Amino acid sequence: MGQHTEVESRPLYDPDLLKRLDFSESTTKFEPLISASQPGDGLLVRPLCSSDYDKGFIQLLGQLTKVGEVTQEQFFKRFEAMKTCPNTYYVTVIEDTQKSKIIGAATLVVEQKFIHDCAVRGRLEDVVVSDEYRGKQLGKLIITTIMLLAKYLNCYKITLDCNDKMIPFYSTLGYKLEPGNSNYMQIRFEKTCHL
Secondary structure, X not given: OHHHHHHHOOEOOOOHHXXXXXXXXXXXXXXXXOOOOOOOOOEEEXXXXXXXXXXXXXXXXXXXXXXXXXXXXXXXXXXXXXXXXXXXXXEEEEEEOOOOEEEEEEEEEEEEOOHXXXXXXXXXXXXXXXXXXXXXXXXXXXXXXXXXXXXXXXEEEEEOOOOHHHHHHHXXXXXXXXXXXXXXXXXXXXXXXXX
Protein backbone atom coordinates (compact mmCIF):
# COMPACT_ATOMS: atom_id res chain seq x y z
CA MET A 1 0.00 0.00 0.00
CA GLY A 2 2.85 2.42 0.81
CA GLN A 3 4.25 1.95 -2.68
CA HIS A 4 0.84 2.79 -4.19
CA THR A 5 0.68 6.01 -2.14
CA GLU A 6 4.19 6.98 -3.26
CA VAL A 7 3.23 6.50 -6.92
CA GLU A 8 0.07 8.60 -6.47
CA SER A 9 2.03 11.65 -5.34
CA ARG A 10 4.19 11.83 -8.50
CA PRO A 11 3.88 15.01 -10.60
CA LEU A 12 3.77 14.67 -14.39
CA TYR A 13 6.64 17.16 -14.74
CA ASP A 14 9.00 19.10 -12.48
CA PRO A 15 6.93 21.55 -10.36
CA ASP A 16 9.92 23.91 -10.16
CA LEU A 17 9.31 24.85 -13.80
CA LEU A 18 6.23 26.80 -12.73
CA LYS A 19 8.23 28.72 -10.12
CA ARG A 20 10.55 29.98 -12.88
CA LEU A 21 7.79 31.64 -14.91
CA ASP A 22 7.94 35.43 -15.04
CA PHE A 23 4.40 36.82 -15.22
CA SER A 24 5.79 40.30 -15.90
CA GLU A 25 6.64 38.99 -19.41
CA SER A 26 2.94 38.50 -20.14
CA THR A 27 0.70 41.12 -21.69
CA THR A 28 -2.29 39.61 -19.87
CA LYS A 29 -3.63 41.93 -17.21
CA PHE A 30 -5.08 40.53 -13.99
CA GLU A 31 -7.28 42.59 -11.68
CA PRO A 32 -6.71 41.80 -8.86
CA LEU A 33 -3.17 40.63 -9.56
CA ILE A 34 -2.71 36.84 -9.58
CA SER A 35 -0.04 34.50 -10.94
CA ALA A 36 0.86 30.80 -10.99
CA SER A 37 2.74 31.24 -7.70
CA GLN A 38 -0.09 33.30 -6.14
CA PRO A 39 -3.38 32.21 -7.74
CA GLY A 40 -5.57 33.23 -4.81
CA ASP A 41 -6.55 31.98 -1.38
CA GLY A 42 -6.80 28.21 -1.17
CA LEU A 43 -5.72 27.69 -4.79
CA LEU A 44 -2.60 25.97 -6.12
CA VAL A 45 -1.29 25.87 -9.71
CA ARG A 46 0.80 22.74 -10.25
CA PRO A 47 1.52 19.82 -12.59
CA LEU A 48 -1.04 17.06 -12.86
CA CYS A 49 -0.30 14.33 -10.30
CA SER A 50 -1.27 10.69 -10.47
CA SER A 51 -3.42 11.23 -7.35
CA ASP A 52 -5.62 13.69 -9.26
CA TYR A 53 -7.98 10.98 -10.44
CA ASP A 54 -9.43 11.07 -6.92
CA LYS A 55 -9.55 14.88 -7.02
CA GLY A 56 -12.01 15.03 -9.92
CA PHE A 57 -9.67 15.66 -12.87
CA ILE A 58 -11.64 13.39 -15.23
CA GLN A 59 -14.97 14.89 -14.14
CA LEU A 60 -13.58 18.37 -14.80
CA LEU A 61 -12.60 17.35 -18.35
CA GLY A 62 -16.21 16.22 -18.76
CA GLN A 63 -17.24 19.89 -18.59
CA LEU A 64 -15.13 20.45 -21.73
CA THR A 65 -15.91 17.44 -23.92
CA LYS A 66 -16.96 13.81 -23.95
CA VAL A 67 -14.51 11.86 -21.79
CA GLY A 68 -16.08 8.41 -21.52
CA GLU A 69 -15.86 6.02 -18.61
CA VAL A 70 -12.18 6.37 -17.65
CA THR A 71 -11.23 4.01 -14.83
CA GLN A 72 -8.54 4.76 -12.29
CA GLU A 73 -6.38 2.05 -13.89
CA GLN A 74 -6.77 3.69 -17.33
CA PHE A 75 -5.89 7.06 -15.81
CA PHE A 76 -2.72 5.63 -14.20
CA LYS A 77 -1.67 3.93 -17.45
CA ARG A 78 -2.12 7.12 -19.48
CA PHE A 79 -0.35 9.18 -16.80
CA GLU A 80 2.64 6.80 -16.86
CA ALA A 81 2.71 6.77 -20.68
CA MET A 82 2.83 10.59 -20.70
CA LYS A 83 5.50 10.60 -17.98
CA THR A 84 7.74 8.34 -20.10
CA CYS A 85 7.80 11.05 -22.82
CA PRO A 86 9.94 13.68 -21.09
CA ASN A 87 9.69 17.28 -22.28
CA THR A 88 6.45 16.58 -24.14
CA TYR A 89 3.34 16.67 -21.91
CA TYR A 90 2.78 19.49 -19.45
CA VAL A 91 -0.71 18.99 -18.04
CA THR A 92 -1.16 21.81 -15.55
CA VAL A 93 -3.99 22.06 -13.04
CA ILE A 94 -5.49 24.45 -10.54
CA GLU A 95 -6.44 22.78 -7.28
CA ASP A 96 -8.82 24.11 -4.65
CA THR A 97 -6.70 22.87 -1.74
CA GLN A 98 -9.49 23.42 0.80
CA LYS A 99 -11.72 20.96 -1.08
CA SER A 100 -8.91 18.76 -2.55
CA LYS A 101 -10.55 19.28 -5.93
CA ILE A 102 -9.13 20.02 -9.39
CA ILE A 103 -11.01 23.06 -10.66
CA GLY A 104 -9.00 24.10 -13.70
CA ALA A 105 -6.67 22.50 -16.23
CA ALA A 106 -4.82 23.02 -19.49
CA THR A 107 -2.24 21.03 -21.42
CA LEU A 108 0.90 22.14 -23.22
CA VAL A 109 2.09 19.56 -25.74
CA VAL A 110 5.61 20.26 -26.97
CA GLU A 111 6.23 18.97 -30.48
CA GLN A 112 9.79 18.27 -31.66
CA LYS A 113 10.41 19.72 -35.14
CA PHE A 114 13.11 19.56 -37.80
CA ILE A 115 12.15 23.00 -39.13
CA HIS A 116 13.43 26.24 -37.64
CA ASP A 117 16.76 24.65 -36.72
CA CYS A 118 15.19 21.67 -34.94
CA ALA A 119 12.96 23.91 -32.85
CA VAL A 120 10.02 22.96 -30.64
CA ARG A 121 6.44 24.11 -31.06
CA GLY A 122 3.81 24.28 -28.32
CA ARG A 123 0.14 23.39 -28.60
CA LEU A 124 -2.41 24.53 -26.04
CA GLU A 125 -5.01 21.81 -25.48
CA ASP A 126 -7.88 20.86 -23.17
CA VAL A 127 -8.43 24.18 -21.40
CA VAL A 128 -11.20 24.00 -18.81
CA VAL A 129 -12.27 25.76 -15.63
CA SER A 130 -15.03 24.34 -13.46
CA ASP A 131 -18.43 26.00 -13.89
CA GLU A 132 -18.39 26.83 -10.16
CA TYR A 133 -15.18 28.86 -10.46
CA ARG A 134 -15.73 30.86 -13.63
CA GLY A 135 -15.46 34.66 -13.52
CA LYS A 136 -12.39 34.56 -11.24
CA GLN A 137 -9.72 35.01 -13.96
CA LEU A 138 -8.72 31.34 -13.66
CA GLY A 139 -9.12 30.68 -17.39
CA LYS A 140 -6.78 33.58 -18.13
CA LEU A 141 -4.44 32.35 -15.42
CA ILE A 142 -4.11 28.76 -16.67
CA ILE A 143 -3.73 29.88 -20.31
CA THR A 144 -1.11 32.51 -19.40
CA THR A 145 0.74 29.93 -17.31
CA ILE A 146 0.87 27.56 -20.30
CA MET A 147 1.96 30.38 -22.62
CA LEU A 148 4.81 31.40 -20.29
CA LEU A 149 5.78 27.76 -19.84
CA ALA A 150 5.99 27.34 -23.64
CA LYS A 151 8.14 30.46 -23.84
CA TYR A 152 10.39 29.21 -21.03
CA LEU A 153 10.79 25.88 -22.85
CA ASN A 154 11.92 27.78 -25.97
CA CYS A 155 8.92 26.97 -28.16
CA TYR A 156 9.08 29.14 -31.27
CA LYS A 157 5.29 29.44 -31.21
CA ILE A 158 2.23 28.17 -29.40
CA THR A 159 -0.98 27.35 -31.22
CA LEU A 160 -4.49 26.27 -30.33
CA ASP A 161 -7.73 25.23 -31.96
CA CYS A 162 -10.95 26.70 -30.64
CA ASN A 163 -14.52 27.15 -31.75
CA ASP A 164 -15.58 30.47 -33.22
CA LYS A 165 -17.23 31.77 -30.05
CA MET A 166 -13.90 31.52 -28.15
CA ILE A 167 -11.88 33.56 -30.69
CA PRO A 168 -12.57 36.93 -28.95
CA PHE A 169 -11.46 35.51 -25.57
CA TYR A 170 -8.20 34.06 -26.90
CA SER A 171 -7.58 37.28 -28.85
CA THR A 172 -7.54 39.21 -25.56
CA LEU A 173 -4.70 36.92 -24.43
CA GLY A 174 -2.55 37.65 -27.48
CA TYR A 175 -3.54 34.83 -29.84
CA LYS A 176 -4.09 35.86 -33.45
CA LEU A 177 -5.80 34.27 -36.41
CA GLU A 178 -3.35 33.80 -39.25
CA PRO A 179 -4.73 35.41 -42.44
CA GLY A 180 -5.16 32.79 -45.12
CA ASN A 181 -4.36 30.03 -42.63
CA SER A 182 -7.11 30.19 -40.02
CA ASN A 183 -9.12 27.15 -41.02
CA TYR A 184 -9.13 24.10 -38.81
CA MET A 185 -9.66 20.89 -40.74
CA GLN A 186 -9.75 17.35 -39.47
CA ILE A 187 -10.51 13.74 -40.17
CA ARG A 188 -12.15 11.86 -37.31
CA PHE A 189 -11.69 8.12 -37.18
CA GLU A 190 -14.11 5.62 -35.74
CA LYS A 191 -12.77 4.21 -32.50
CA THR A 192 -10.85 0.99 -33.10
CA CYS A 193 -8.59 -0.96 -30.83
CA HIS A 194 -5.46 -2.54 -32.24
CA LEU A 195 -3.59 -2.89 -28.94
